[in-house]
Amino acid sequence: MGPDFLREARWLGVERARAYLWLVATLSVAILLFEVLTSRGGVDRNGFLLGTDFLSFWTAGRMLVAGGDVYDTAAHIAAQQRYFSAPQAYTAFYYPPPFLLAVYPLGFLPYFPALAAWLAATAAAYLAAVRQWLRSAVLEWPLWLLMAGFPPVLITVTHGQSAFLVAALLGLGALWVAPRPWLAGICFGLACIKPQFGILVPVVLLATGEWRAIAAAALTVSLLGVAATLAFGPPVWGDWLAVSREAQAALEQGSVGFGKMQSVFAAARLFGAPVLWAYALQAAVGLGVAGALAWAGWRRGYSLALGAAMLAGAPLATPFVLDYDLVLLAFPLIYLAGSGFRPWEKLVAGLAFIVPLFARPLALGLGLPTVPLVLIALFVVLSGRAREAQAPGSARAIRSAWKPLS
Numbered sequence: 001m002g003p004d005f006l007r008e009a010r011w012l013g014v015e016r017a018r019a020y021l022w023l024v025a026t027l028s029v030a031i032l033l034f035e036v037l038t039s040r041g042g043v044d045r046n047g048f049l050l051g052t053d054f055l056s057f058w059t060a061g062r063m064l065v066a067g068g069d070v071y072d073t074a075a076h077i078a079a080q081q082r083y084f085s086a087p088q089a090y091t092a093f094y095y096p097p098p099f100l101l102a103v104y105p106l107g108f109l110p111y112f113p114a115l116a117a118w119l120a121a122t123a124a125a126y127l128a129a130v131r132q133w134l135r136s137a138v139l140e141w142p143l144w145l146l147m148a149g150f151p152p153v154l155i156t157v158t159h160g161q162s163a164f165l166v167a168a169l170l171g172l173g174a175l176w177v178a179p180r181p182w183l184a185g186i187c188f189g190l191a192c193i194k195p196q197f198g199i200l201v202p203v204v205l206l207a208t209g210e211w212r213a214i215a216a217a218a219l220t221v222s223l224l225g226v227a228a229t230l231a232f233g234p235p236v237w238g239d240w241l242a243v244s245r246e247a248q249a250a251l252e253q254g255s256v257g258f259g260k261m262q263s264v265f266a267a268a269r270l271f272g273a274p275v276l277w278a279y280a281l282q283a284a285v286g287l288g289v290a291g292a293l294a295w296a297g298w299r300r301g302y303s304l305a306l307g308a309a310m311l312a313g314a315p316l317a318t319p320f321v322l323d324y325d326l327v328l329l330a331f332p333l334i335y336l337a338g339s340g341f342r343p344w345e346k347l348v349a350g351l352a353f354i355v356p357l358f359a360r361p362l363a364l365g366l367g368l369p370t371v372p373l374v375l376i377a378l379f380v381v382l383s384g385r386a387r388e389a390q391a392p393g394s395a396r397a398i399r400s401a402w403k404p405l406s
Contacts (some may be wrong), residue, residue, distance in 0.1 A: 009346040018145075024357070025148035029147045032154060042112060049084045051115045054160025058092035058114050059083070061107030064232070065102060071239035072219075072247060094213050095162075095245040097228035098221075099193040104231070122164035123157075126327065128334065129171040133331050136175060136304070151357035152327040166194045167328040170314065171200070174307030176330065177213050185216020196318035203290045204310045206269025207297035232308055248338070251320055259363035260325065262356075265319035267369035269388050282319045285372075289379060291315040296386035303389035308335035309382035316375050326356045326371070332382055345381050352378045 004010065017350040027287070035044050040049050049055055049384050061078045068075055070093055077090055095103075106114040131143055147153050157162045158201050172185035188201050204215045228236065250256060256269040264285045268278035293313060312332040315321045329352055355374045362368045 006347050007343045009146050009350065011339075012346055012350055014378055021145050023143055023149075024151065024354070027120070028148055028151070028154040033155065035158060043084075049086075050112075050157070050158075051093045051160035054115050054118060055080055055084060055111070056093045057103045057118070057162070058111055060095075060100065060105050060185050061103040061105065061114070064104045064109070065107035068241060070100065071236070071243040073243065088352075089196040091350035092247070092250065094243060095193060097232060097240055098224040099162075100228055102193060102237070108173070110232060117165075118160060119157060122162070122168070125128070126164035126171075127170035127183060129175075130330055130334070131170040132380075133171060133334045134174055134338075139334065139335050139338050146330075150330060151354065152324055155356065156324040156327055156402040161324045161328045162194060163324045166191055166197055166325075167330070168312060170201075170328060172304045172361075173223075174311055175304070177205070177208075177210055177302045179309060181210055181212035182216045184210075185218075186220050187211040187212065188217040189220025189224065192224065196320055197314045197325070199286070199317045200290060200293060200310050200313055204293050204297055204302070204306060207294040208306070210302055245318075256322075257364070260360055260367075261320065262315065262323055262359055262369070262371035263319045263321045264316065264372045265378060267372045270363060270367055270369050279319070285376070287316040289316050292379075292383045293386070296389075297384055299313070300389065303386060304335060305339075305382065305389040308332040308388045309379060310345070312375065312379045312382050316372070316379060321358045323357075323359050323371070329353075329378070332378065336381070336385075339385070348374070348377045349383050357399070 036050065038045050039050055050179060056076075059076060062068075063070050063079050068079065070156065073092070078125045080090055091107055106118060107116065122254055127143060127147065129251050130147065132142065134141065134146075152163070155161075169187045169191040173191065175185045176184035176187065182315055188205075189199060191198050193200075195229060201217070202214070204210075205217070229341065230361075254269060263282065265278045265282040268281050269275070273281070290313075293310055296309065300306075307330060311328055313329060315325060333353055336345060341349065351374045359371045362370055
């Protein structure tokens with residue numbers, strides 16, 4: 001094993017990478033089929049309802065159709081348990097009012113048809129975004145193989161989560177800032193349904209002076225807010241703020257499980273750090289990421305490298321992130337693969353690709369949080385690329401250099 005074994009990672013060539021993808025994809029499909037085929041009445045061998053977290057969305061939709069208050073925790077628990085009751089099976093609902101517009105239609109469908117429709121629609125959006133990034137990077141890898149072999153995809157499917165939708169919106173937004181700023185802003189605005197992953201967006205847009213994207217995002221968020229207010233009444237905002245305090249308490253107390261979460265905050269808590277120290281570490285990393293992005297974008301204009309760095313930094317900027325949220329990493333990884341690997345970068349990209357497969361077992365079983373360190377390494381690589389992407393004053397050149405997306 002020579003000194004370049006890890007530095008250059010030549011052993012991870014195209015053919016070997018494809019073989020690994022086939023292996024993980026086969027394993028993922030087998031796991032999914034096993035979960036479905038061994039379930040009874042929609043309940044898996046461990047006693048969990050298929051789709052697990054989706055029960056929270058569906059219940060919220062049913063409550064909205066019936067005129068209920070989705071932010072009344074006791075009522076939400078009772079509504080879930082009327083359909084499915086099991087020890088520790090409750091999934092809370094902390095999403096902001098604009099997200100209610102997305103889950104409301106689910107309340108008109110039975111649970112499993114609603115789950116199928118949700119996964120089909122959100123996965124289609126995610127696949128479309130990934131396809132656009134692959135086209136921009138001029139990569140011809142089979143889309144279905146990449147998605148079946150990317151571990152967070154299976155995790156998102158089995159949880160019935162919103163990660164596909166949020167990642168698609170942020171991914172398309174990051175891709176379209178330069179060539180289609182108004183559409184990019186709309187995508188960023190729609191992503192407010194999970195606002196903790198959009199913290200870095202205004203930092204990047206302000207640093208690069210992308211005023212049209214900023215205006216479109218602000219207008220979209222405002223319209224969503226007005227629509228949610230008209231649909232569900234002004235008190236819905238106060239109810240959400242109240243339940244958000246419950247969400248913060250759940251985060252601090254580890255109600256979700258620090259081993260399940262993949263943030264810097266959760267890693268610190270898993271190692272026994274007090275809440276204030278964990279918050280301080282999380283804030284230091286988040287501010288460092290934001291500062292690095294602002295520095296990379298200031299006077300350089302927007303570049304795809306900066307967008308990829310922003311997406312890689314998103315899971316580092318929030319204390320509440322789980323393994324299914326890492327579907328967002330597909331976009332910065334595609335950027336790296338398309339632009340060519342430098343020393344150490346292939347190793348970092350490989351780790352970022354595969355670490356979600358082992359992150360939760362390692363954290364829960366051995367108390368080893370692996371994701372934050374890998375995310376930091378990936379962000380360092382991409383922020384360095386962003387600083388080199390364009391010389392100062394070349395924002396116009398960026399727009400003329402983009403590959404056509406249609």
